[in-house]
Amino acid sequence: MSGRAVDLPPVAKISPFYDPRVRGFVYQGLLVLALGILIYGAASNAIANMQARNIPTNFDFWNKTSGFDINFTLIPYSAQSTFGDAFWVGLLNTLLVAAIGVFFATILGFIVGVARLSPNWIVARMATIYVESLRNVPLLLQLLFWYNAILKPLPGVRDSIVIPGLSGKPFAFLNNRGLVLPQPVFGAEFDLVLAAFGLACLLAAGFWFYARKIQRETGRRLPSGWAGLALVIGLPAIAYFAAGSPLTLDYPVLRGFNFSGGARVLPELVALLLGLILYTATFIAEIVRAGIQSVARGQSEAALALGLSGGQVLRLVVIPQAMRVITPPLTNQFLNLTKNSTLAVFIGYPDLVQVFAGSVLNITGAAVQIIAVTMAVYLVISLLTSLAMSFYMRLTATVER
Amino acid sequence: MKRISIAIAAGAILAFGATAASAGTLDQVKQRGSLACGSNSGLTGFGIPDDKGQWTGLDVDFCRAVAAAVLNDPTKVKFIPLTAKDRFTALQSGEVDVLARNGTWTLSREADLGLLFAAVNYYDGQGFMVRKKLNVNSALELNGASICVQQGTTTELNLADYFRSNNMKYEGVVFANVDDVIKAYDTSRCDAFTTDVSQLYGERIKLVNPDEHVVLPEVISKEPLGPAVRQGDDQWFDIVKWTHFAMINAEELGVTKANVDDKLKSDDPSIRRLLGVEGDFGKGMGLTKDWAYHIIKAVGNYGEAFERNVGEGSKLKIKRGLNNLWSKGGIQYAAPVR
Ligand SMILES: N[C@@H](CCC(=O)N[C@@H](CS)C(=O)NCC(=O)O)C(=O)O
Numbered sequence: 084m085s086g087r088a089v090d091l092p093p094v095a096k097i098s099p100f101y102d103p104r105v106r107g108f109v110y111q112g113l114l115v116l117a118l119g120i121l122i123y124g125a126a127s128n129a130i131a132n133m134q135a136r137n138i139p140t141n142f143d144f145w146n147k148t149s150g151f152d153i154n155f156t157l158i159p160y161s162a163q164s165t166f167g168d169a170f171w172v173g174l175l176n177t178l179l180v181a182a183i184g185v186f187f188a189t190i191l192g193f194i195v196g197v198a199r200l201s202p203n204w205i206v207a208r209m210a211t212i213y214v215e216s217l218r219n220v221p222l223l224l225q226l227l228f229w230y231n232a233i234l235k236p237l238p239g240v241r242d243s244i245v246i247p248g249l250s251g252k253p254f255a256f257l258n259n260r261g262l263v264l265p266q267p268v269f270g271a272e273f274d275l276v277l278a279a280f281g282l283a284c285l286l287a288a289g290f291w292f293y294a295r296k297i298q299r300e301t302g303r304r305l306p307s308g309w310a311g312l313a314l315v316i317g318l319p320a321i322a323y324f325a326a327g328s329p330l331t332l333d334y335p336v337l338r339g340f341n342f343s344g345g346a347r348v349l350p351e352l353v354a355l356l357l358g359l360i361l362y363t364a365t366f367i368a369e370i371v372r373a374g375i376q377s378v379a380r381g382q383s384e385a386a387l388a389l390g391l392s393g394g395q396v397l398r399l400v401v402i403p404q405a406m407r408v409i410t411p412p413l414t415n416q417f418l419n420l421t422k423n424s425t426l427a428v429f430i431g432y433p434d435l436v437q438v439f440a441g442s443v444l445n446i447t448g449a450a451v452q453i454i455a456v457t458m459a460v461y462l463v464i465s466l467l468t469s470l471a472m473s474f475y476m477r478l479t480a481t482v483e484r
Numbered sequence: 485m486k487r488i489s490i491a492i493a494a495g496a497i498l499a500f501g502a503t504a505a506s507a508g509t510l511d512q513v514k515q516r517g518s519l520a521c522g523s524n525s526g527l528t529g530f531g532i533p534d535d536k537g538q539w540t541g542l543d544v545d546f547c548r549a550v551a552a553a554v555l556n557d558p559t560k561v562k563f564i565p566l567t568a569k570d571r572f573t574a575l576q577s578g579e580v581d582v583l584a585r586n587g588t589w590t591l592s593r594e595a596d597l598g599l600l601f602a603a604v605n606y607y608d609g610q611g612f613m614v615r616k617k618l619n620v621n622s623a624l625e626l627n628g629a630s631i632c633v634q635q636g637t638t639t640e641l642n643l644a645d646y647f648r649s650n651n652m653k654y655e656g657v658v659f660a661n662v663d664d665v666i667k668a669y670d671t672s673r674c675d676a677f678t679t680d681v682s683q684l685y686g687e688r689i690k691l692v693n694p695d696e697h698v699v700l701p702e703v704i705s706k707e708p709l710g711p712a713v714r715q716g717d718d719q720w721f722d723i724v725k726w727t728h729f730a731m732i733n734a735e736e737l738g739v740t741k742a743n744v745d746d747k748l749k750s751d752d753p754s755i756r757r758l759l760g761v762e763g764d765f766g767k768g769m770g771l772t773k774d775w776a777y778h779i780i781k782a783v784g785n786y787g788e789a790f791e792r793n794v795g796e797g798s799k800l801k802i803k804r805g806l807n808n809l810w811s812k813g814g815i816q817y818a819a820p821v822r
Binding site: 133135136137138139150151152153154162231234235239259260338339340341343350351428429430431433437441442444445446447448450 | 568569572573576592593595596597598626627628629630635636640641643644645648654655656657658659660661664667668671672673675714715716
């Protein structure tokens with residue numbers, strides 16, 4: 084580089100007034116300043132307006148008793164809890180839907196995306212029909228459809244469908260209030276099982292690294308996957324029985340209107356997840372298909388010629404390269420799924436928007452603060468997701484040769 | 485999405501609107517030439533568009549009465565349908581001039597939301613509706629039940645109180661839109677549906693088989709429903725309050741939509757003052773002196789509006805009960821025009 088620069092004629096020093104870099108800084112600075120003034124003006128005007136109208140302008144409500152119940156909570160909550168607690172309940176419910184949704188939408192999306200390229204005509208056609216039909220129907224309609232499709236055929240509580248357990252006695256019940264399952268009750272000794280699980284994970288990881296080293300050095304492949312699986316399942320199982328089976332099940336019993344005891348999966352949650360997963364998976368499938376098609380044909384031909392099986396070609400050669408194309412738009416889909424989960428209000432699932440930007444906002448009247456917090460939450464979730472995905476990108480970046 | 489957009493609109497108005505926007509509602513309405521009335525999105529008897537797209541209901545007639553008093557034309561009203569959750573934000577931000585949407589008058593709504601309830605145009609209480617075939621005769625038998633309820637209502641809070649104080653458990657299934665509440669109840673997602681009793685009757689009509697449902701006898705709360713305005717505009721507050729009072733006084737004095745023109749010739753000083761034949765009582769509120777005449781000419785007195793919308797002349801057939809005049813065993817009472 085520097086060697087070539089010598090050949091160029093010396094550049095005359097330009098005045099800072101004409102220097103594009105200096106100019107850029109000045110313009111950007113002015114923009115930031117103007118934006119700051121605007122935001123400050125808007126905020127102080129809003130506060131003045133709100134105070135003039137006796138609308139609360141602070142977060143005093145956060146620690147006040149909420150007075151309303153929520154029918155699905157991951158942390159203890161009652162009508163005597165605070166509005167702040169209600170916020171956390173809503174947030175966790177949103178994160179739960181987002182996490183489960185993203186997980187299954189990705190798996191389904193990959194399967195369908197690969198299926199669309201399948202040489203098997205029927206498989207490819209079915210995948211295409213699925214993608215084209217669900218992608219083009221508004222999500223809200225799909226959610227309402229699933230909600231009704233789940234509720235309508237299911238019987239009432241007293242006529243629940245009984246799912247028998249191994250011992251023959253009722254294990255779970257399915258009705259229009261949801262799926263009622265036995266609730267696991269963990270004994271104190273269960274910590275041992277958890278510890279065994281942790282240890283197994285460590286051992287499996289160690290073995291995997293060892294196997295990789297061996298393969299690099301000798302080309303010999305050790306069955307690291309199977310060994311890992313055996314460790315992760317076997318060790319906790321041994322610990323479980325050694326500790327005297329420290330896990331009991333609290334079986335649901337029908338009392339009056341509803342089951343008491345046990346844990347319940349709400350129909351609202353199932354409908355929301357079904358809708359979000361099936362809808363988002365169509366987009367992910369298209370992204371995966373485009374990603375795979377972007378990998379040069381010669382790559383898989385070469386891999387096949389080397390003697391890899393069809394599955395291996397996909398797993399070891401095509402997908403790793405396709406991931407570079409897939410990951411950025413995939414991140415978008417994860418964010419979309421999270422944001423779309425706010426449609427929960429229409430089918431009665433208590434997510435963040437329903438609980439916090441809904442009930443809490445209405446009772447406290449602190450609209451501006453609550454909407455600001457809600458938007459900030461979705462922003463943070465988005466940023467964290469993007470961050471995680473770009474970290475993943477960097478981790479798996481293939482080296483160009 | 486609409487909920488969020490209302491909140492954002494509210495934020496924008498608060499952020500960029502002039503600070504003095506809350507004063508002078510009367511002038512704004514006159515200038516605009518129409519009243520912005522926050523109303524229900526579809527509640528039989530209170531606020532619902534009929535098959536011709538005409539708004540009808542007790543709250544709707546109330547807004548028509550305000551428009552008649554202020555603009556001398558009951559048709560100059562723009563009805564803005566609001567869900568339970570959005571309604572107060574819409575009023576706070578100035579999107580509507582008055583909120584006549586079966587809203588319960590509570591302390592926190594006045595003190596914390598910056599609103600004022602001007603009058604009570606329907607005394608109500610919260611009740612429950614269940615399927616007949618459940619064989620439930622009292623709300624106290626609802627232990628463990630799933631109950632469908634609309635978000636952002638006093639209903640949601642009373643429900644929690646009632647079950648807690650009676651040591652009962654329940655599952656509240658909450659929706660933002662009333663139609664989703666009704667649909668969920670109708671598909672048996674819930675054992676019971678709860679809201680103000682008048683609304684139970686109004687919503688029952690929407691069910692697939694209305695006759696298969698009964699309203700339980702318990703009334704678990706006080707729900708004084710009435711029109712609300714923003715704080716900080718006393719003149720406007722007076723106008724809304726006295727619109728209701730004029731309708732009550734008219735009923736008490738026997739002035740009706742049909743006979744109001746004859747009553748202009750009445751010798752009764754109370755009637756003469758009400759209709760603006762004697763004195764000029766509109767002036768102090770920034771109205772013409774025949775403001776109450778226009779109200780009665782347009783929608784009739786309170787009793788007429790009641791019977792037409794929720795009473796004998798309607799599908800709901802609700803008895804006057806508490807909403808009868810104080811002189812007839814009810815508690816509807818108005819300060820005198822003098
Ligand atoms: N009076 C109660 C409840 C009023 C209310 O919103 N009732 C519901 C239940 S029927 C309703 O009118 N919904 C109609 C809608 O949202 O369009 C309150 O002010 O909180």
